[in-house]
Amino acid sequence: MIRSLLVANRAEIARRIVRTCRDLGIATVAVHSDADAGAPHAREADTAVRLPGDAPADTYLRGDLLVKAALAAGADAVHPGYGFLSEHADFARAVRDAGLVWVGPPPEAMEAMASKTRAKEIMRKAGVPLLDAIDPAEATADDLPLLVKAAAGGGGRGMRVVRELDALPAELDSARAEAAAAFGDGEIFVEPYMEGARHVEVQVFADTHGTVWTLGTRDCSLQRRHQKVIEEAPAPGLDEELRRTLAESAANAARAIGYEGAGTVEFLVSSAGRAYFLEMNTRLQVEHPVTEEIYGLDLVALQLRIAEGEPLDAEPPAPRGHAVEARLYAEDPARDWRPQTGIMHRLDIPGLRVDSGPADGDAIGVHYDPMLAKVIVVAPTRAEAVRRLAHGLERARIHGPVTNRELLVRALRHPEFAAARMDTGFLERHLAELTAAAFDDDGAASPAELAALAAALADAARRPGTATVAGRLGGWRNVPSQPQSRSYRAEPGGTEHEVRYRLTREGLHAEDMPDVRVLGAAAESVVLDVAGVRRTFEVTAHGDRRYVDTPRAALCSPRCPASPTPPPVPNRARCWRPCRARWSGSPRWRSGTGSRPDSPCCGWRP
Template identity: 60%
Template sequence: MRVPTIERLLVANRGEIARRVFQTCRDLGIGTVAVHSDPDAGLPFVAEADLAVRLPGSTPAQTYLRGDLVVAAALRTGADAVHPGYGFLSENADFARQVIAAGLTWVGPPPEAIEQMGSKVGAKKLVSAAGVPVLEELSPEALTAADLPVLVKASAGGGGRGMRVVRALADAAAQVERAAHEAASAFGDPTVFCEPYVERSRHVEVQVWGDHHGTEVVVLGARDCSVQRRHQKVIEEAPPPGIAEETLEAMYAAARAAALAVSYVGAGTVEFLYDPGTARFWFLEMNTRLQVEHPVTECVYGVDLVALQIEAAEGGRPAPRPGTPRGHAVEVRLYAEDPAAGWAPQSGRLTRFDVPDVAAELERPGDFGVRLDAGFAAGDEVGTHYDAMLAKLVAWAPTRAEALRRLADVLRRSRIHGLRTNRDLLVALLRHPVLRDAEMTTTFLDGLDLGELLGPADPDAVRLSAFAATVALAERAAAHRTVQAGIPVGWRNVASAPHSTCFEVAGEQVEVRWSGGRTGYRAADLDLTVLAAGPDRVVVERGGLRRTFEVHVDPAGRPGAEHVDVESDLGHVALRRTPRFADPADQVATGSLLAPMPGSVVAVTVAVGAAVVAGQPVLVLEAMKMQHTVTAPHAGTVSALAVTTGDQVSAGAVLAVVTPASPAGPTPAHPTSPARGTTDEGDPA
C-alpha cells in the first residue's frame, strides 16, 4: 500500500490552534492552507498560511462547522491533507469520512474511533467493558433527592458548555433545559445526561498516542487540569503534582485500555476524575484529538505532538518511547473576560499585546523557558462569535515552584491593553497557597472571593497613575501643536487655579488637579517631583522613592476621551479620559438595563407592563456560546423592552427599562448608572 506523503495541509480551525499546526508544518517543510470566517480575516493565522480561503456561512460561528466547504477549499488549493485542530469539527466522524472520501489524508484517528468516543454515554459503556472505572449514569427524568448533587453534561461535546451542577430537585428541569440548549448551540446535539457530582475532585488527563496500526498505545504522562471556571480549564500542568506513582500507573493502564478498545491512532487524551481523599478515579471522556493544554506535555517529554500526528497519518514510525519527564511545565489560559463580573466575556480591540521573555510567538523552547501560543496580536479585534481565549502562556522550569514563580512574573510584566482580561487573577492564582501546595480541586475557584483575592484598586496607585497619564497626555498634545511650540506645557501668564483632568477608572471618577510651566509639572494634591516627562514615560519621585510609569495611549481614541493604560510597579491601571461636557446622547432613563457584553438575545422572559422583583430574570443573552441571564436591578415595572429574541446587541445597549416605584429621572449612562443589570450563568463558577 502506498504511504501518503503530505505536501500541503489545510487546518480546519482558527486562531492559535491553526498557528500551532502551521508552526510544525513549517518545521517539516509542509505547505499550509488556512480557512477563515469574515470576522477572522485579519487575524495572524490567516496571514501566516501559504494560502487562505474565505468560508461563507449564515453566521460566523457556523462557518467552521461546514465540512463540505472545508473539503472544497482543500481541493481547490491543492491541499492533500486536512488537520482538524482542536474544537469545531475535530471530533466529527462524518467530517473525517468526508475528508477521506475526497482522497485527502486525514490527520486524526479513524472515524470509527471518533464516533465511538464521541458520545459520552456510549463511551462510558465501551470503556467500562474494557475494565475502566466509570461513574454511574443517571436519567435526567428520574432524579431523586438521594442522587444529589448531580452534574448535567452534554453528550456530544466538552469545554464546559452544556454543563450544570444540580443541588436541588426544584432546579433540575430548568438546568437540564439550559444545558441542552447550550449543547445544541455549541455542538449541534441537545442530548444531555447526568452523573454523580464528586465534590472536591481533581481533573487529571492522560496523553496517549496510538501507532498507525491501532495496535499499540503509548502513554506520554499525565496533566492536572483542576483549576477551572465554568467547567473550563484555566491552569494546567505536567506532571500532575501530589498523586502517588501507583495511582498514576493505574490511570495509565486505564487510559491505554480505553484507547485500545477503539484501535486508536495518533494523539488523544483520556480524562479522569480523581478523588484525592480516596485515591479513586473514574473515566470522564476521551478526546479524540489534540488538547489545548498539550504544550505542557511537549515541554516535559521533549516531543512535538503535532509532528507525531502527521507521522501517524503518513503511516510513519512506530509509537514513540516515553522518556523520563524533565522538569515541570505550567500553562495558563489568558481570556478576554472580567472575572469579577461573573466571568463575563469581553470584546473589543486589543490595543497592545506584549509578553516579555518570549523570543517569538509559538516558539517551542529547546530548554527551560517561556512559550507563548497566541491567536491575536496588537491591533486585532476580539469578537463575540468564538471562545474568549486570547493565548496560552507556558513556563517550563527544573521544578514546579520555579515554573509557578516564573509564569507569575512574566504575566505580571506583560502589557495587555484594550479590554479586560483575567491576567491579574492568573497572577494571584499562581501565587495562591492552595495552588502552591498542590491542594487545588475543580471547585477551587468556586470557593474564592474574587473581590478579596484581587483586592480593591489601590487608591494611591490610581492617583499616581492618573497623574502620570495627565502628564503624558499634556506632553502628547504639546508635541502635536503647530503654534507657540516654545511655550511650556500648562503655562499661564497669570497665576490661577490648577488645571483639571478627569478620568474614569473601573467605573469611578478620578480628578487630577495639576499645573505646569517653566519649572515643570506639579500635582495640587500630591507631594511629588516630576523627574522626567514624555508622551510615553513619566518618572516621579515621592517620599524618597523614584518610580517609572509607562503610559500607552490608544492611538485610535477620540481626542478628549482617550483610553490610557499606565504600567508601573504598582500594577496596571486602565483609564478613560472623560470629556469636559457630557454628550446628551449618553443619557438614559433610570432603571435602564444595559447589555453587560455584546451578544445575541436568546430569550425574553417578561413583557412591557409586567411587574418584576429585584433579581428576577428579564432576558437571556448568549455570548461566546455561554448563556448569561440579565436580571432586574430593583423591583418595579417593565416600562420598555428594546429587544426581541434573535436580536444582536452591543455592549452598553439599552435592553429594557424597569421603572422603580419612585423614579428618579434621567441619569447618565454607565459608569454612573446603577441599572446595568446583573448576569447569572447558571453554574457554580
C-alpha cells in the same frame, strides 16, 4: 508523504499548525471567514481560501466547504485543530472519502467517544474506573449535589450543578435545550457532583502499528464555567500508585477503541485520591504545550508523522521539569466573564512562549471564542515555573480589550495554588478576592490611581504648542492657582479616577497624593516617587485610550476620553495679560485693537 495540508481551523491553533508545517517542509492552506480575512493565520499560510460569511455555522462548521477548499487548493491532507469539527466523525469520513489524509483518529474511534454515555459503557468493559450515572426520576436528597451533563460536546455547555432536588426538573430542561442548540444533540445524563475534586488528564498517542504512549499527567483544575484557565504538567501532588492507575486506564481506553493519533483521557480525582473516568477528547487539546515542554516533543509533528504511517518508538522520552500554561482571554472576570471586543494594539510578553491568535493591530470581534493567547513557562521546579509565569504576565504589555490578566496573576500567586491545593471550584470560590481593586502594599495610592496620574501627566506633556513641559502642564504662578484636573476610567473594573496636579516652586505636585512626587513627565514616560520608591510608568496612547505599564507591574489601562480641565471662571472685569484685553462675555480675547478669536481666556486672577 504529506506535501500540502489544509488547516480546518482559525486563530491560535491554526497558527500553531502552520508553524510546525513550515518546520517540516509541508505547504499550508488556511481557510478564513469574512471576519478573518486579514487574520494572522490566513496571512501566514502559503495559500488561503475564503469561506463566505462570518458566523461559524456558515464557515468553519461547514464540512462540505472545507473539503471543497482542500481540493481546490491542491491539499492532500486536513488537520482539524481543536474545536469546530475536530471531533466530528462525519467530517473525518468526508475528508477520507475525498481521497485526503485525515490527521486524527479513525472516525469509528471518534464515534465511540462522541457520546459520553456510550463512552462510559465502553470504559466500564475496559476496566476503567468511573462514576455511576443516576436516574433523575429516582434521585433523592441523599444523592445531592448532582451534575447534569450533555452527552455530546464539551466546553461546559449543557452542564448544570444541582444542589436542591426541586430544581432538578428545570435544570434538566435547560441543559437539554442548551445541548441541542450547541451540539445538535439534546441527550443528557446525571451523575454525582464531586465537591473539591481535581481535573486531571493523561495525554495519549497511538500509532497505526499498535504502540500506545501515555505522556504523563496534566492538572486542569482551575476552570471558569467548566472551561480551563490554567493548566500544568505534571499534575502536582499525586502519589505514584495514582499516577500508574491513571496511565494504565488511559492506555486501556485508547486500546479499547482502536485509537490512533493524539487524544486525551480526562479524569476527576476525588479529595480522597480516587480517579474516575470523565471523558476522552479525540483531538489535540488546547493545553498540549505543557506536555510538549516537559517531554521535548512537538505534538503536532507527531500527529503528522502518525498520519503518514510512521511508527512511534517503543517508549516515549523521559519528562523533565514542570510546565504551566495560562489562557489569556479578552473578557472581564469582574463582570460575569463578559467577552470584550476591540483592537488588539499590542500583545507583548517577552521571554515566555506565547501561542497567540491575534497579532498587533488585529480586531477582536464577537463571532468567536475570546481566547487571545496561551502563555507557557517551563522550569526545573513547579514553584519556579509558577513564579516566572506570574511575573511575565504582570510585566506584559497588553494594549487592547480588557483581559483576565490580573486574575491570572493573582490566581498563580494565591496560597492555595502555590500549595497545589486547588480544585475545580477554586475560581468560583475566590473570584471576589481575585477581582477586587488593588492597593499598594506600602499604603500609598492604589495602582489604578497612580496609572491615572501617569496618564494625565503624559497627556499634559503631549499637548502641542508649548515648548516647555512646565508650560504644557499649566505653567507656574507666584500665587496659588486651581489644580489641573483629569478623569480616567480604569479597566478592568470601570472605576472613575480623578487626578489633580499643579506646578509649584518645588515642581509638579499631585493633589490628594501626599506620598507621591513627580520626578519627570514626558509624553511616553512618567517617573514618580511613591513613598520613597522611584517608579517609571510607560504611557502609550492609542486613539482615546491610554495604556500604562511599569517594570513593577502592568497596573491598569485607564480609558479616555478623559474629562478636560474644567474651564476657569473668568474675571469679567479684566483678564490679566500683557495686552490688557477685557473679558467680552464669551471665551475669546477682545482688546481695543481688535479681537483675537484664536486665544482662549485663561481666567487667571491676581
